[in-house]
Amino acid sequence: MTDGRPILWNPTRERADATRLAAFRRWLKSERGLEFEDYNALWRWSISDLEGFWSAIWDFFDLKASAPRECVLKNRTMPGATWFPGARLNFAQQMLRQAEATPDRTAIIVQSETFGSTELTWAELSDRVANAAAQLRRLGVGQGDRVVAVLPNTDTALIACLATLSIGAIWSLCAPDMGHVAILDRFRQIEPKVLIAQDGYVHAGKMIDRRAVLDTIVAGLPSLDHYVAVPVAGDPPAGSIRWSELIKGDAALDFAQVPFDHPLWIVYSSGTTGNPKPIVHGHGGVLVEGAKQSLHQDLSSDDRFCWITSSGWIMWNAQLAALGQGATVAMFDGAANHPDMMEIWRFVAKHRITFFGAGAAFFSACLKAGIRPRDAVDLTALRSIGATGSPLTSDGYDWVYDAVKSDVWLAPFSGGTDFCGAFVGGNPMLPVRAGEMQCRFLGNAVRAFDDLGNELVGKVGELVCTEPLPSMPLFFWGDTDGSRLHDSYFDTYPGIWRHGDWIEITPEGGAVIYGRSDATINRKGLRMGSAEIYQAVESLPEIQDSLVVDLEFLGRESFMPLFVVLAEGHSLDDALRHRIAEAIRQSVSARFVPNEIIAIAQVPRTLSGKKLEVPVKKLLLGGDPARIVNRDSMANPESLDDLIRYADTRSEQSESLPDE
Numbered sequence: 001m002t003d004g005r006p007i008l009w010n011p012t013r014e015r016a017d018a019t020r021l022a023a024f025r026r027w028l029k030s031e032r033g034l035e036f037e038d039y040n041a042l043w044r045w046s047i048s049d050l051e052g053f054w055s056a057i058w059d060f061f062d063l064k065a066s067a068p069r070e071c072v073l074k075n076r077t078m079p080g081a082t083w084f085p086g087a088r089l090n091f092a093q094q095m096l097r098q099a100e101a102t103p104d105r106t107a108i109i110v111q112s113e114t115f116g117s118t119e120l121t122w123a124e125l126s127d128r129v130a131n132a133a134a135q136l137r138r139l140g141v142g143q144g145d146r147v148v149a150v151l152p153n154t155d156t157a158l159i160a161c162l163a164t165l166s167i168g169a170i171w172s173l174c175a176p177d178m179g180h181v182a183i184l185d186r187f188r189q190i191e192p193k194v195l196i197a198q199d200g201y202v203h204a205g206k207m208i209d210r211r212a213v214l215d216t217i218v219a220g221l222p223s224l225d226h227y228v229a230v231p232v233a234g235d236p237p238a239g240s241i242r243w244s245e246l247i248k249g250d251a252a253l254d255f256a257q258v259p260f261d262h263p264l265w266i267v268y269s270s271g272t273t274g275n276p277k278p279i280v281h282g283h284g285g286v287l288v289e290g291a292k293q294s295l296h297q298d299l300s301s302d303d304r305f306c307w308i309t310s311s312g313w314i315m316w317n318a319q320l321a322a323l324g325q326g327a328t329v330a331m332f333d334g335a336a337n338h339p340d341m342m343e344i345w346r347f348v349a350k351h352r353i354t355f356f357g358a359g360a361a362f363f364s365a366c367l368k369a370g371i372r373p374r375d376a377v378d379l380t381a382l383r384s385i386g387a388t389g390s391p392l393t394s395d396g397y398d399w400v401y402d403a404v405k406s407d408v409w410l411a412p413f414s415g416g417t418d419f420c421g422a423f424v425g426g427n428p429m430l431p432v433r434a435g436e437m438q439c440r441f442l443g444n445a446v447r448a449f450d451d452l453g454n455e456l457v458g459k460v461g462e463l464v465c466t467e468p469l470p471s472m473p474l475f476f477w478g479d480t481d482g483s484r485l486h487d488s489y490f491d492t493y494p495g496i497w498r499h500g501d502w503i504e505i506t507p508e509g510g511a512v513i514y515g516r517s518d519a520t521i522n523r524k525g526l527r528m529g530s531a532e533i534y535q536a537v538e539s540l541p542e543i544q545d546s547l548v549v550d551l552e553f554l555g556r557e558s559f560m561p562l563f564v565v566l567a568e569g570h571s572l573d574d575a576l577r578h579r580i581a582e583a584i585r586q587s588v589s590a591r592f593v594p595n596e597i598i599a600i601a602q603v604p605r606t607l608s609g610k611k612l613e614v615p616v617k618k619l620l621l622g623g624d625p626a627r628i629v630n631r632d633s634m635a636n637p638e639s640l641d642d643l644i645r646y647a648d649t650r651s652e653q654s655e656s657l658p659d660e
């Protein structure tokens with residue numbers, strides 16, 4: 001399917017030889033006596049000799065542990081693999097190593113609609129982390145306690161995160177534009193001791209007051225002992241602690257030494273039913289995965305790294321990998337299109353960003369807006385561009401090379417919140433082909449499988465990973481028997497991780513992602529379970545039932561229709577459509593307001609009462625109704641008729657599913 005994809009960029013010999021990946025290959029030859037004829041040979045070694053590869057990552061990046069490991073990998077199984085047992089370390093300590101070497105260099109740059117511009121040196125960042133950590137200890141926060149936050153993408157969130165991790169407590173973060181229902185669905189599960197929250201923010205020039213929402217969140221978290229307020233919209237509530245007080249003082253950095261698999265943070269990736277999955281990652285796993293990923297992003301302490309991200313997206317967490325390499329991290333907090341679509345490109349130019357990344361939807365929006373950053377701002381410092389969140393189309397590739405910079409390395413990648421990493425993406429030593437990711441990442445045994453578990457090459461199949469990774473989830477919070485973890489990734493192919501994406505592996509080892517194969521909603525890089533949308537929609541008295549699917553697929557924008565079953569006596573007029581959209585905007589997020597709302601007679605359900613989201617998604621992407629679902633297995637087979645008629649009306653815009 002990928003035959004004929006044009007090459008848009010080739011590294012010069014000098015560029016290729018100067019990459020971190022080239023340095024790693026030279027190190028393997030000199031230190032381990034290992035030499036590989038090409039990247040694919042290196043990749044095959046990295047997924048077969050897991051102990052050799054991950055110990056090489058540890059040594060090449062000079063990662064530190066206060067207690068030595070007993071071995072690299074114990075129990076080579078999924079789930080159940082144990083990495084670096086015996087090792088003790090602290091993730092935050094590794095992130096702040098650069099402070100000792102270059103205390104006066106810039107560590108963080110922030111441009112915020114709310115707060116203006118800020119820069120912190122490594123020494124200033126370390127001091128604030130130390131003071132916040134000391135204050136959290138005084139508040140009774142200890143190892144294993146949960147500190148949660150509702151904060152935007154600013155230095156406050158990063159400092160609070162590192163302070164929490166430095167004492168061995170567990171961090172969890174939600175974006176301030178999320179509704180109180182979505183936030184409480186997450187935080188209630190993990191029973192936090194401390195909440196740090198900003199009571200408002202400026203977006204597109206308008207003040208958004210979140211005080212009432214935060215009051216509801218605080219009231220809904222009975223486990224809270226302390227509320228740390230970042231006042232913007234008004235005075236902090238009585239009994240709260242000001243953030244400015246938390247970072248005062250002259251405390252010294254003191255990092256708790258924890259086991260390799262000590263819980264680091266809790267992030268959320270939603271299933272199709274029930275509460276969001278609270279995914280627990282470990283200190284060591286995220287550390288080594290982030291170090292390895294820097295090879296594929298070609299990051300070093302010489303870089304200025306910026307990724308446009310919501311604080312509720314896993315890419316917020318992934319920024320820390322750049323910090324861990326000593327790079328300067330530039331954070332943008334505001335509307336990407338205010339006052340126009342050039343705002344972020346002006347930010348990139350002003351701060352001489354060397355690596356810039358964003359969701360694929362951002363680049364698509366720039367293309368549609370007709371902007372040409374190369375004609376408006378100085379991008380001479382920009383060497384690399386990343387994209388993720390959804391597949392970047394060939395048109396997006398073409399726009400980058402035409403309108404941004406002809407000699408930039410464009411390196412989209414695809415991974416997941418689930419393991420805080422990427423499966424496929426960039427290689428600065430290989431050519432870039434339109435619409436294609438360059439390689440499978442080192443250490444990641446990525447394959448395309450058909451329904452029977454046979455490997456596919458040159459055809460589209462389920463993205464699977466056949467070997468364990470250090471950053472895979474330790475567990476889901478509250479999943480005492482591990483059943484929810486198992487059912488999320490390992491129920492289709494026993495002992496093999498199924499990620500939920502359609503992927504094609506090319507004969508040359510490249511990869512093309514074709515969108516989600518499951519029913520998770522993915523809007524502009526933020527994933528959400530349909531259950532949260534149902535909760536918001538079906539709380540309206542006019543709505544009896546609902547069904548939502550995300551029709552993201554390669555070559556098209558995400559299109560999310562919402563189907564509603566109306567309560568008796570009601571009709572779907574513009575006023576009701578507005579109320580539905582507002583309910584989603586307030587309870588979940590504006591990102592998940594549907595593109596279209598359609599009335600149907602019934603929601604298709606299985607005999608056990610489950611909504612048939614995946615079959616409906618396949619139907620609306622052009623699948624054959626006779627093949628995608630067995631009507632005999634349905635409680636209400638006639639309910640499909642409305643969906644089939646809707647699919648027919650969109651047939652000219654729909655794309656067929658790939659051959660299985």
